Amino acid sequence: MHYVVCIKQVPETTDVRINPETKTLMREGVAAIVNPFDMYAIEEALRMKERQGGKITVLTMGPPQAESALREALSMGCDEAILVSDRAFAGSDTWATSYTLAQAIRKIGDATVILCGKQASDGDTAQVGPGIAMHLDLPQITYVRKIESMDERHIVAQRLMDDGIETVESPLPALLTVIKELNEPRLPSLKGKLNARKVQIVTWSATDLNPDPKCLGLDGSPTKVVRIFSPAPRGGGQMLQGEPDELVTQLVEKLKDVVLAARS
Amino acid sequence: MSDPIQIINDKCVSCGACVRACPFDAISQAERKAIPVIDLTKCTLCGACVQACKFDAILMQAKPAADAGAIAAYKDVWVFAEQHEGRVQSITYELLGEGRKLATELGCRLCAVLLGHDVKAAASGLIARGADVVYAVDRPELAFFQDEPYAAVLVELVRRHKPAIFLCGASTMGRSLVSRVAVPLRAGLTADCTGLAIDPESKNLLQTRPAFGGNIMATIVAPNARPQMATVRHKVMKEAPLDPAHQGEVRIEEVPVELLASRTRRVKFELEVETTLNLSEANIIVAGGRGMQKPENFAMLRELAEAIGAGVGASRAAVDANWIPYSHQVGQTGKTVCPKIYIACGISGQIQHLAGMSSADIIVAINKDPEAPIFKVATYGIVGDSMTILPKLTAAFRAALGK
Numbered sequence: 001m002h003y004v005v006c007i008k009q010v011p012e013t014t015d016v017r018i019n020p021e022t023k024t025l026m027r028e029g030v031a032a033i034v035n036p037f038d039m040y041a042i043e044e045a046l047r048m049k050e051r052q053g054g055k056i057t058v059l060t061m062g063p064p065q066a067e068s069a070l071r072e073a074l075s076m077g078c079d080e081a082i083l084v085s086d087r088a089f090a091g092s093d094t095w096a097t098s099y100t101l102a103q104a105i106r107k108i109g110d111a112t113v114i115l116c117g118k119q120a121s122d123g124d125t126a127q128v129g130p131g132i133a134m135h136l137d138l139p140q141i142t143y144v145r146k147i148e149s150m151d152e153r154h155i156v157a158q159r160l161m162d163d164g165i166e167t168v169e170s171p172l173p174a175l176l177t178v179i180k181e182l183n184e185p186r187l188p189s190l191k192g193k194l195n196a197r198k199v200q201i202v203t204w205s206a207t208d209l210n211p212d213p214k215c216l217g218l219d220g221s222p223t224k225v226v227r228i229f230s231p232a233p234r235g236g237g238q239m240l241q242g243e244p245d246e247l248v249t250q251l252v253e254k255l256k257d258v259v260l261a262a263r264s
Numbered sequence: 265m266s267d268p269i270q271i272i273n274d275k276c277v278s279c280g281a282c283v284r285a286c287p288f289d290a291i292s293q294a295e296r297k298a299i300p301v302i303d304l305t306k307c308t309l310c311g312a313c314v315q316a317c318k319f320d321a322i323l324m325q326a327k328p329a330a331d332a333g334a335i336a337a338y339k340d341v342w343v344f345a346e347q348h349e350g351r352v353q354s355i356t357y358e359l360l361g362e363g364r365k366l367a368t369e370l371g372c373r374l375c376a377v378l379l380g381h382d383v384k385a386a387a388s389g390l391i392a393r394g395a396d397v398v399y400a401v402d403r404p405e406l407a408f409f410q411d412e413p414y415a416a417v418l419v420e421l422v423r424r425h426k427p428a429i430f431l432c433g434a435s436t437m438g439r440s441l442v443s444r445v446a447v448p449l450r451a452g453l454t455a456d457c458t459g460l461a462i463d464p465e466s467k468n469l470l471q472t473r474p475a476f477g478g479n480i481m482a483t484i485v486a487p488n489a490r491p492q493m494a495t496v497r498h499k500v501m502k503e504a505p506l507d508p509a510h511q512g513e514v515r516i517e518e519v520p521v522e523l524l525a526s527r528t529r530r531v532k533f534e535l536e537v538e539t540t541l542n543l544s545e546a547n548i549i550v551a552g553g554r555g556m557q558k559p560e561n562f563a564m565l566r567e568l569a570e571a572i573g574a575g576v577g578a579s580r581a582a583v584d585a586n587w588i589p590y591s592h593q594v595g596q597t598g599k600t601v602c603p604k605i606y607i608a609c610g611i612s613g614q615i616q617h618l619a620g621m622s623s624a625d626i627i628v629a630i631n632k633d634p635e636a637p638i639f640k641v642a643t644y645g646i647v648g649d650s651m652t653i654l655p656k657l658t659a660a661f662r663a664a665l666g667k
Contacts, residue, residue, distance in 0.1 A: 016476040016479050127439070128443075131443045162542060168531060170528040180598070224484065230479075251644060255605060256661075262547035
């Protein structure tokens, strides 16, 4: 069994703002973390390996400094790490990103289960996981909340949909995207941290992936960002004053009509 | 492979215009008279610097020019009609409402695409909501959502009829599905849009969406690819009004049987029963956080929710303490919601929570701590104990609403 976990290094969204004067994105000094949903993907791969053996490869596409995200995954217990990095990837949207990661997974060759976080906290698209599955022509189970059973050829998992929980069986190999409910990620152990330092991270450039150049970076990206701006500030709020009974009366008065309209 | 964007040193006069023009802080100068450097890890190739440079010193790899004829062959605005057990979901009516505006602007038809089994009634319902044409595929294999056949059939229909715009709800179903549609079509796909418009000159679809947890808005285009695909956030757009007199045509489409195959198999589906209301469908949400102190106190939230017809939400802290299931969590690692009213009780308002609810029309915050960040986004703030306020609020609403 070979588990491949796709992760992304993201800025702590808490700190990302637009500079009001220059109107540019301020990313300087913003801490970089492993995308929170990807932590559940790493943890689940570790549990799968503990149950039925095999190997875990953690994979990311990004600039050279994304290596620290891979080291974190290694320190949790992943076996190998691959950084896919090239200036030719600049300007990649979700189409080109999922193509590039799919090419890397092809090169890995023997992936049994591919795990991704549901979405990344910077872009919030949730498009790359299913995109990879499609590029590889693999079945997918999105929003996985529980693995019910698994052997070398099949997996049965529960996925959380808007209106309920669906249990799905899929042949392997397959791609899963995972949500927080699935598990609680472990902290790296001291031994894990020491091991992580020893692992040689493999770096693949564009040419290593044998790609169709038309599918990479700018050329491979049908969408482009033309403008960024700060969201309109919320209108000035109002603090209600008075004793609890007065507060409640004021609030009901303000909300009553909207509640009636919203219920109909 | 050469860099997709380069500064030509011979032409550059180090004026710094590009540094100031870059919206992504991707260009820097080591000192005032130095030739700027572009950081390709930040650059999105938006072209702002190319336009700002008065000396033609920035060379951006040109995208292969769009084949205007091929682009023009794509017409009409399509809306994916999401149905659960034959019932069309309200997000679809919102898409039809927004789709109508776009179709009017482009002078084209508004079409719905409906996959399911025994869908005749649902199809005519879509016409009454403004669809000029409903492309329906009526097969037992499509009775409920399965990623593979749904995606394969949509790819086939898009290739057959060539819509210019394809809209889908940013629901769990929609987001799982459309990426699989966009990949083989090589279409641009934008997630979770909160604003759509037609560019008056190019007639391209301008897709605006929040990024970085809602701290930043981005407008995205796909000028050289068709269809222009987008998922749209629930509850942001206005529903198309019901008009039984509206005329339209239902076209039943046949598709090759191999497109209906699915490698995954549904073992079972359990509707969530815990909630009175599906959180993403709720027009009003009453949510509780750590300030609710213990799980039993969530009963107070549920009582208020019942009195005003609301869904129950929760902060991450409440979910992590196992006071309420994860499916109720609002925020970055939970759900993004956009109700008319959001009542936050004992929620401090961490940025990760705000990311999931700050686009609500009206936000009411009840919190003991007057410094809690939730008050910064609140329309109405009450400094006080939710345990005291909530029962009074429920009683007052019952009286006011005549229940």
